[in-house]
Amino acid sequence: MGVRVPAEVDLAVVGGGGAGSLVLTALARHGLPGLRIAVVDPVRKRGQDRTWAFWGTPGGDLEPMLSASWSRVEVTTPAVARVLDLTPLRYAMLRSAPLYARAAEAELRLGATRYDVAVGALDDDGASVTVRDTDGRAVLRAGWVLDSRPRPPRRPGRTAWLQHFRGWWLESSTPVFDPGRAVLMDFRTPQPDRGVSFGYVLPVSDRYALVEYTEFSPALLSDAGYDAGLQGYAGLLGLDLAALTVREVEDGVIPMTDAPFDRRPSPRVVRLGTAGGATRPSTGFTFSAMHRQAGQVAAAVAAGRPPVPRPAYPGRHRWMDAVALRAWNSGAVGGPEFFDRLFDRNPASRVLRFLDGATSPAEDLALMRSSPLLPMTSAVAGDAAGRLRARLIRR
Template sequence: MTVDVDLALVGGGGAASLVLAALGRAGVGGLRVAVVDPVHKRGQDRTWAFWGRPGTFLDPLLSASWDEVDVVTPARRRVLSLDPLRYAMLRSAPLYDLAAGAEKRLDATRLTAPAGALADDGARVTVAGPDGTPLVRAAWVLDSRPRRPDRPGVTSWLQHFRGWWLEADRPTFDPGRAVLMDFRTPQPARGISFGYVLPVSDRFALVEYTEFSPARLDGDAYDAALRDYAALLGLDLAALRVREVEDGVIPMTDGPFTPRPSARVVRLGTAGGATRPSTGYTFSAMARQADEIARALAAGRPPVPAPAYPGRHLWMDAVQLRALDRGLVDGVAFFDRLFDRNPADRVLRFLDGATTWREDLTLMASSPLLPMTRAAAEVVNENRSARRRPSH
């Protein structure tokens, strides 16, 4: 039997959980909601790190937050005050629990099944299973399933990482300050690597190795990199326990995504453009768009959020990615210079798409001019060539 609803969430991960939580906060009443996902997300399956102003609904859910962070290069350790922002860590279990409570209050229908094609006739959307059997008919569908860009970008990199949750029997970590980026790790031939440390307490912390580069590492390379980084931090792994392991891969590409593929289908998460091409950060944009969707539904408007980032920021990201990919700039020096010549909150607000034109010009002026100009010209030429190629 096909379920008939006002709103269907296809995919039940972070993006859908934020929407459910936002609907709960907005007090949307009488809305028939369905969630379609083969897995009902629970527990600690991932960690989000993000920055923003304190005083939001997320505060009670956070595992930790920091007013200062370190950015470390081989030459120096820079301590950055984030005021008026803060850097925060959110583990998945509290968000999933909050979403589950909202889902119950909304009396939502949950279909623990994979979704296939979406058929939009302009008035309703039919969500079918993989075999074509109709599962749900909805006035609107929010689809957060991962997907590739509509076409390859000029540059296609990945943010890929592995982290160890380390537990100690005695005070080992400084819970008052996180390490945002530590570039003392060996740098890949093509790309950027860094470690970071997110301490929950003086005895428990997430220690992670991350690369921005074209491809994932092979075999045990992540573990080897983490062992080396732990040694660099002076950590005695023999005296620590690895309680959990987190892996992830996030696209960093200027390839275009279509956030609204049809009249009544809206894509969320990476597929909806929420991932910042220059860093892979996604969470803050997902949270903003979830709030916009809930406010729109509460006001009786279509649940269509604004673009996650201004077009000029996406252009700047494309140029940055091209410059890094072609080796026109040194990645470590680029980020070191960015934080050296700008207040930390300006850099972080830029990465959230919240800076003004004037601030963007200041950020551009702090980048090496000639290499970035060359990268910009290459992006323009590549995009022109792509538009001239016949589609298949």
Template sequence: MTDSAPLDVDLALLGGGGAASLLLAALDRHNVSDLRIAIVDPVRRRGQDRTWAFWGSPHPDLDPLLSASWQQVEVATPARRRVLDLTPLRYAMLRSGPVYDRAAEAEHRLRATRIVAPAEAVTDDGTRVMVRAGDGSVVRADWVLDSRPRPPARAGRTTWLQHFRGWWLEADRPVFDPARAVLMDFRTPQPPRGVSFGYVLPVSDRYALVEYTEFSPSLLTDAGYDTALAAYRDLLGLDPAGLRVREVENGVIPMTDALFPARPTPRVVRLGTSGGATRPSTGFTFSAMYRQADQVARALAAGRPPVPRAAYPRRHRWMDAVALRALDRGGVGGPEFFDRLFDRNPAERVLRFLDGVTTPAQEVAIMNSTRLLPMITATAGDAAHRLRDRLRPTRPAPAIPAAVVGGAPPMPPS
């Protein structure tokens, strides 16, 4: 399409990454076949450009797509190494290729129109939404679902980044344990301001994703990530002479208590990170993205507006804000914080909390396992900061780095 009459559709999807791919699959799964759909994205997504990891019970929809899953995971600190049994949950790894392939099949069955160009202008008059694409195309939609990375409405009280680099390593001989993943390994050198850890997600005894992650306010250089990864490889006792780097993954995920408006205008709904799917305190995104996609598809199948519920309860966003503040101000150390969570709670409770699906009673138990004084100090500081925010003009939010991905890495945690 180029300069011509607008294309009239019921639903326009802006962006074609993880959130949009999950949505297309959900629409197909729920037999939403009577809608006119347009996809506006400059890239046709395919192949392995990212990895998601999440926990949950066996899932008939996702299980056929998984690269691996583990019933046991390891959490390590300089003092000890703890093996956690996740029963009845499991930790699972999903690469993007199968997700994109399923989305392409769904797109074909849904007879969606694809415009391979960026959406440059979106105008919502409250009745319909006009989308102008970079190739001159114009789409007129009843609803727009926008999964493109967008900045928050205003700067957060705390703004960190989860940034990481991973090597997919192939070994000459068996060196990995395919029955156990390393979830968080805090034996890595800790940055002056922030948290670092490594993890290992084995697909077989000779092939695994080995990754270095930081939670901190600023990014490293390429050389910095490679140096940290090489040091972590050596810490694991892996001989570089017997290893080959088959793929490299990079990513940046916002960790902030800033709000991402999920519905900026009446008929525009945001999904993925820009729609609040990223958990501020961990960077986890995939499970919330999947829930959003399923809720939107169910709503459309029932003839309701395609508006999902909030990705996380308000009380979880408050707890995340307090935790981020405590970490940022040095009230608690990251390794100690996560170590106490896993030490004083069943693994299932911690994982469900990090996924945003715990009950208030479970959350009280989680809070009681943290150091009391630093968290009280962070709570008081957060309350004072919120009051100041109400009394002063809106501060512009910082731009999200170009490397931001829509799904979380394999944790702690897109």
């Protein structure tokens, strides 16, 4: 029996989660006849396993898939509840099932070949990439690989926190939610000794909503800890859990770190999603950057260019995030105080565009001026010293 020769394709998408699904749908919009595409993932994603929330202008390719959207959101601290008008932006919710379904349709339209295997090594020789399974067998050879599997950063960061959460999809037999506005951040929750906690509410209707408890902190909670956080937050909202039905439970953990991620670990391997730097270190938001990068990849392929997206966020924003993380980690600035001043002293659209990496340098200066200056200045100095020490160690 002869040695099996692996198939050859132009582009392999490794990982079929959110980032991979967005890339496939973006590629399908361009048509791309003759492009040989493979999708490599042991799991065929379908159904509701994730909920993404993001902001942007109405319209666009995601519009038919949205579960809900809001032009007004609430940011609440123990002192004040602010209802913010996001115009011209809006906050939107996308659940995973319609995105996975559209990605499956895109695979068919693109004529992609599916490989239901777990990927091990990606051997890049500079001219093509051999995709191997976890036993080391060659699965295929690709001109380029887009890899959205979770990967650790290139080296540890100075601050390594997590955004971790649990959400309950709650259903009521009577109207209890306000579908006209979402709760973006509610800081009335008890604050941990080291970290930030808040709740939020994404209502689909007056009887159905996602209610979530979130922490920004260095360590995860126990199952009982998340449930206690949710029960306490439901009480703050005045919800009678005995009269509500928990239809679904969502859990998640997202890195919040100033550690560098390798967007391009070898000449022909490009990382997407969190592994490709799409997660905003100061908030954990990822979806908008994934969507943006998917469009850039597809446009590059359609134009005959390498499928390499731009960095998800400007360098100055990554630096500002590192400073904020350092200030929270040291206890110099409290998270509720930081976000309270940010939303109090800036238009909501400016804050949200900053979190999306879309503000100008002048707007960034205005945002910096609205932060607690003295402790943030100390954090800046500490960040600079940390960067200098890291450079000296690497030498």
